Amino acid sequence: MSESDVTKDGIRGERPDREALVGKGMPRRRKGRRGERAMVPEAKFTSYYGKPVLNPPTWEPLDIAGYFFLGGLAGAGSVLAAGAQLTGRRSTARALKISSLVAITGSAAALVHDLGRPERFANMLRVLKPTSPMSVGSWLLAAYGPAAGAAAVLDVTGFLPRLGRAATAGAAALGPAVAAYTAVLAADTAVPAWHGGYRELPFVFVGSAAAAASGMALITSPARENAPARSAAVLGVALETAAAKVMERRLGLVGETYRQGRAGRLMRAAEALSVLGAAGAALGGRRRTTAVLSGAALLAASACTRFGVFHAGTQSAEDPKYTVVPQRQRLEAAG
Amino acid sequence: MTESLIGRNLLAGNEPDPAGDAGHRDHPPRVGFFTDTSVCIGCKACEVACKEWNAIPEDGLELTGMSYDNTQGLGASTWRHVAFIEQRKPLGNAEAGVAHEDGVAQEAGVAREDGLAHEDGDATDLRWLMASDVCKHCTHAACLDVCPTGALFRTEFGTVVVQEDVCNGCGYCVPACPYGVIDQRKEDGRVWKCTMCYDRLGAGQEPACAKACPTQSIQFGPLDELRARADERVRQLHEIGVTDARLYGRDPDDGVGGDGAFFLLLDEPEVYGLPPDPVVTTRDLPSMWRHAGVAALTLLGGLAAVFAAHGRPEGKR
Numbered sequence: 001m002s003e004s005d006v007t008k009d010g011i012r013g014e015r016p017d018r019e020a021l022v023g024k025g026m027p028r029r030r031k032g033r034r035g036e037r038a039m040v041p042e043a044k045f046t047s048y049y050g051k052p053v054l055n056p057p058t059w060e061p062l063d064i065a066g067y068f069f070l071g072g073l074a075g076a077g078s079v080l081a082a083g084a085q086l087t088g089r090r091s092t093a094r095a096l097k098i099s100s101l102v103a104i105t106g107s108a109a110a111l112v113h114d115l116g117r118p119e120r121f122a123n124m125l126r127v128l129k130p131t132s133p134m135s136v137g138s139w140l141l142a143a144y145g146p147a148a149g150a151a152a153v154l155d156v157t158g159f160l161p162r163l164g165r166a167a168t169a170g171a172a173a174l175g176p177a178v179a180a181y182t183a184v185l186a187a188d189t190a191v192p193a194w195h196g197g198y199r200e201l202p203f204v205f206v207g208s209a210a211a212a213a214s215g216m217a218l219i220t221s222p223a224r225e226n227a228p229a230r231s232a233a234v235l236g237v238a239l240e241t242a243a244a245k246v247m248e249r250r251l252g253l254v255g256e257t258y259r260q261g262r263a264g265r266l267m268r269a270a271e272a273l274s275v276l277g278a279a280g281a282a283l284g285g286r287r288r289t290t291a292v293l294s295g296a297a298l299l300a301a302s303a304c305t306r307f308g309v310f311h312a313g314t315q316s317a318e319d320p321k322y323t324v325v326p327q328r329q330r331l332e333a334a335g
Numbered sequence: 336m337t338e339s340l341i342g343r344n345l346l347a348g349n350e351p352d353p354a355g356d357a358g359h360r361d362h363p364p365r366v367g368f369f370t371d372t373s374v375c376i377g378c379k380a381c382e383v384a385c386k387e388w389n390a391i392p393e394d395g396l397e398l399t400g401m402s403y404d405n406t407q408g409l410g411a412s413t414w415r416h417v418a419f420i421e422q423r424k425p426l427g428n429a430e431a432g433v434a435h436e437d438g439v440a441q442e443a444g445v446a447r448e449d450g451l452a453h454e455d456g457d458a459t460d461l462r463w464l465m466a467s468d469v470c471k472h473c474t475h476a477a478c479l480d481v482c483p484t485g486a487l488f489r490t491e492f493g494t495v496v497v498q499e500d501v502c503n504g505c506g507y508c509v510p511a512c513p514y515g516v517i518d519q520r521k522e523d524g525r526v527w528k529c530t531m532c533y534d535r536l537g538a539g540q541e542p543a544c545a546k547a548c549p550t551q552s553i554q555f556g557p558l559d560e561l562r563a564r565a566d567e568r569v570r571q572l573h574e575i576g577v578t579d580a581r582l583y584g585r586d587p588d589d590g591v592g593g594d595g596a597f598f599l600l601l602d603e604p605e606v607y608g609l610p611p612d613p614v615v616t617t618r619d620l621p622s623m624w625r626h627a628g629v630a631a632l633t634l635l636g637g638l639a640a641v642f643a644a645h646g647r648p649e650g651k652r
Binding site: 114123133179 | 346371401428481482483484510513514515521525572577579603605616617623632638642
């Protein structure tokens with residue numbers, strides 16, 4: 001515009017401004033004839049300068065994936081310990097009770113360490129909220145931790161055998177919940193790779209927990225006692241692997257976060273190690289050396305799974321594609 | 336089912352009275368923001384007013400090259416964020432006014448009466464979208480649902496606020512938010528987000544951003560009234576040819592039960608960095624607990640079966 005609209009007779013071409021009626025009274029534009037025409041089809045999704053839609057988790061991988069791993073090891077370990085005790089496998093039972101106590105202590109420490117205000121950890125028990133998996137989990141740990149602790153201490157010291165049996169049973173009853181709830185903790189977020197897999201993730205986690213606890217049993221118990229641990233290893237690995245496959249397929253586009261980058265490397269390592277560990281345990285677990293090596297592979301596999309799931313979640317939150325595209329598809333499907 | 340959680344829509348769906356359901360009796364009407372981005376001029380007065388009033392620390396000084404947006408997004412120390420989007424698209428029938436030689440009038444076959452008709456040439460469509468983003472104060476707020484300490488709570492105004500003296504910085508609300516609003520302030524440890532100026536509301540004042548907005552792009556008021564006003568504004572814009580205008584977060588039946596802070600947008604939500612179809616994650620929580628329960632029983636049953644199959648070692652049975 002080269003000349004002023006303000007004249008001696010007032011303002012020319014004045015348009016209503018109070019209501020900001022942009023383009024009011026202007027001729028209707030003709031569509032499709034002017035301007036640039038797109039020579040390539042429109043991109044599959046748009047984003048704001050490639051910025052993520054979500055704020056990715058602020059959790060430290062070592063703390064929270066470590067917490068998932070240790071919680072699973074402890075929870076499934078308590079079940080194995082109770083089974084071993086009931087079937088007369090004394091040394092296996094004792095070893096797993098100790099490992100569960102150490103693991104749950106470590107997992108609680110990791111959880112507290114990850115808090116922005118660790119000195120306020122007790123606020124976790126300020127309320128009980130069924131809508132918050134972390135609140136439910138805190139109460140679960142508050143019940144399970146002392147049970148697992150009492151089971152281990154009373155077994156080692158030999159004091160109060162009846163209370164020790166009750167604590168062993170209590171820890172075994174709560175253990176599966178400790179192993180499974182962490183999947184809900186991850187899934188109950190807007191993170192596409194976690195939320196989208198909420199049906200399968202608990203099975204991935206309990207399978208992984210069973211594999212880890214079996215691995216611990218293979219390492220710590222004598223060969224004559226380890227037959228159930230060898231079967232449990234195969235069971236856990238089968239469950240974990242199958243559930244992970246189903247989950248990846250259900251996730252569609254988002255499933256690729258489990259195959260790419262750091263998450264992909266961890267998930268592939270987990271699969272290889274768990275198959276190795278399960279095969280070793282099943283075929284050569286009667287030999288002490290093979291049992292120990294298989295057990296170590298199973299423990300490493302379980303850790304890789306948890307870190308893999310963690311990183312897949314972070315990767316899916318950091319790329320707006322995994323937030324926008326599935327939501328767009330959902331809108332289009334709904335019409 | 337009316338007495339159950341789902342029947343009362345406490346986790347998802349249309350919930351007319353979130354403050355009442357949170358236990359507030361005789362509470363004031365639910366308030367909210369209606370951010371009409373069609374009149375936003377990108378002055379960032381809202382960002383500044385918010386920072387000043389709430390004494391929010393500096394959130395980084397970066398030059399991003401993202402149009403005029405150096406704020407980048409909402410976070411622990413950014414509770415209002417003005418997005419800038421430059422597009423080669425027309426805005427209704429408006430003239431972009433950036434072409435040196437504007438061919439619109441001639442091509443449309445209309446002789447301009449104001450003497451401003453231009454020579455031949457291609458018009459360059461350009462529109463500059465600006466939008467002030469903020470916490471949505473969802474009807475079903477995932478951050479509030481997943482908070483394990485009760486630090487996040489529903490106020491009597493129906494808004495969602497963090498109690499900074501309770502928050503222990505567990506960070507669960509951060510990935511739970513479907514909009515990427517709430518975040519942890521690393522040096523502080525706790526999480527922070529828009530409070531809709533809870534302190535000002537209590538004193539009968541409007542929030543600082545709405546007060547500072549010079550174009551009334553940010554409108555504050557009872558949510559019902561804002562919704563009616565927004566519907567009218569969209570109708571008005573459609574009438575004058577701005578067919579892109581649409582409301583975002585207004586629908587009480589959407590995935591979060593409607594937003595307490597909703598928007599009039601001129602393009603798809605994802606263009607502004609907003610999720611196109613956000614769903615509160617806790618909508619699926621009952622199903623998650625069921626699946627986890629089955630998984631836990633599978634573990635217990637599976638391991639019990641293993642021991643049953645193996646019996647006692649070395650034939651002691």
